[in-house]
């Protein structure tokens with residue numbers, strides 16, 4: 339049965355065709371860009387689903403779709419979530435790695451999240467506020483972690499500057515820092531997941547990941563908006579920490 343549109347979903351146009359889109363009026367003081375953003379949010383099925391299912395944002399479905407395909411968030415896994423605000427990925431990870439011990443008979447995992455911004459507490463996750471690009475940030479994360487991890491995932495994104503090249507360099511710097519942490523803390527067999535933007539400068543990083551992981555996939559999950567240039571790299575089967583010489587090479591050759 340076809341669902342009848344509610345008043346929020348739009349109305350029948352004069353020609354008798356249904357317009358299911360919510361249109362937002364340009365109110366005084368509201369910029370065109372925020373009108374379009376609001377319209378997109380109101381018409382996005384993932385936004386509605388996140389509200390219904392209790393996730394803090396539509397981003398949760400990106401990690402759900404990636405994990406449904408690659409199965410890295412297993413019970414007992416120790417996960418580092420970089421750029422975790424408002425917390426959708428953490429919520430998914432807590433449930434899937436059994437961080438609250440709710441799946442009896444299954445191993446209990448751990449979720450450590452961090453972000454520049456403050457994050458409301460999430461039961462089962464340990465969350466810290468930190469700029470991951472600041473001096474000593476990776477050592478701080480290692481200290482909080484207190485041991486190896488099975489998954490390092492990063493959805494970090496710098497706020498857009500409006501300049502494509504600058505934005506690209508910033509996101510590469512974030513991915514590079516995340517990969518560096520992954521090389522340092524991942525257990526052999528571990529997984530690295532990171533958001534990247536299509537644009538070229540990531541070729542070196544892909545090559546580096548291919549040398550250190552059994553498989554490297556570039557994925558655009560269905561929940562990732564088609565008009566966004568974001569994609570995700572999923573590197574599985576970490577081959578073990580590079581020796582110290584290779585490690586220092588890693589630091590300079592990721593870009």
Ligand SMILES: C[S@@+](CC[C@H](N)C(=O)[O-])C[C@H]1O[C@@H](n2cnc3c(N)ncnc32)[C@H](O)[C@@H]1O
Pocket residue numbers: 394395397398420421422423424425426427428452453454455468469470471472493494495496497512
């Ligand atoms: C797309 S959001 C992450 C959404 C999150 N995965 C979720 O499910 O709720 C990107 C986040 O990266 C964070 N971020 C950007 N640069 C960062 C940095 N240098 N250190 C820590 N977090 C950073 C931003 O504050 C932002 O909250």
